[in-house]
Amino acid sequence: MPFTVKFIIYILICLVTYVVTRFLFHALSKYISLFKKLSKSSILISATVSLKLFIVLTKISIPYLSALSDGLIFFTFIVLFIQMIDIFVSDFLTSKYRSTTIPPLLHSIVLWTIYIIVLLFILRTYFSLNITPLLATSAVFSMVIGLALQDLLV
Numbered sequence: 762m763p764f765t766v767k768f769i770i771y772i773l774i775c776l777v778t779y780v781v782t783r784f785l786f787h788a789l790s791k792y793i794s795l796f797k798k799l800s801k802s803s804i805l806i807s808a809t810v811s812l813k814l815f816i817v818l819t820k821i822s823i824p825y826l827s828a829l830s831d832g833l834i835f836f837t838f839i840v841l842f843i844q845m846i847d848i849f850v851s852d853f854l855t856s857k858y859r860s861t862t863i864p865p866l867l868h869s870i871v872l873w874t875i876y877i878i879v880l881l882f883i884l885r886t887y888f889s890l891n892i893t894p895l896l897a898t899s900a901v902f903s904m905v906i907g908l909a910l911q912d913l914l915v
Contacts, residue, residue: 771815778814779807798848802841809837825888832887839879847872 782803790797812830815821847868854863884890 767815767819767821770819771811774814774818775807775811778811779804782807782810795845795848799841799844802837802844805837805840809833828887832883835887836879836883840876843872843875 786796786800786803790800809830812826812833816826816830851863881892881895885892
């Protein structure tokens with residue numbers, strides 16, 4: 762099958778999965794409020810489903826494409842799980858302790874740290890990459906920032 766035909770098939774699969782996921786999220790958000798809060802993830806879900814469908818339907822064999830789709834599926838499930846926990850915790854905190862709020866900066870830092878840890882795990886597991894140099898570099902970078910901010914924080 763020529764490349765242009767495969768590309769057109771992939772674009773059509775992307776379009777169909779995006780429309781279906783947006784429709785499902787919109788339809789289910791009328792009955793379950795969680796889906797309204799998770800509607801931002803519909804693009805990630807449609808990208809994951811369309812890539813996997815493309816691999817299955819065209820039986821394409823690009824070396825890292827299968828690993829990429831498996832890693833993307835794992836990342837999508839983890840992101841959805843983290844978002845559901847985040848929604849549950851923030852709703853629980855606001856309903857139980859009305860005066861207590863999580864500072865937005867702390868909330869963002871915690872979420873991004875979790876996402877980076879998951880991404881490093883995916884790189885190590887699905888792509889067999891050595892992440893030790895990345896961790897060493899980030900440790901040195903954190904030390905430099907910590908020393909630079911030492912006077913400010915004391």
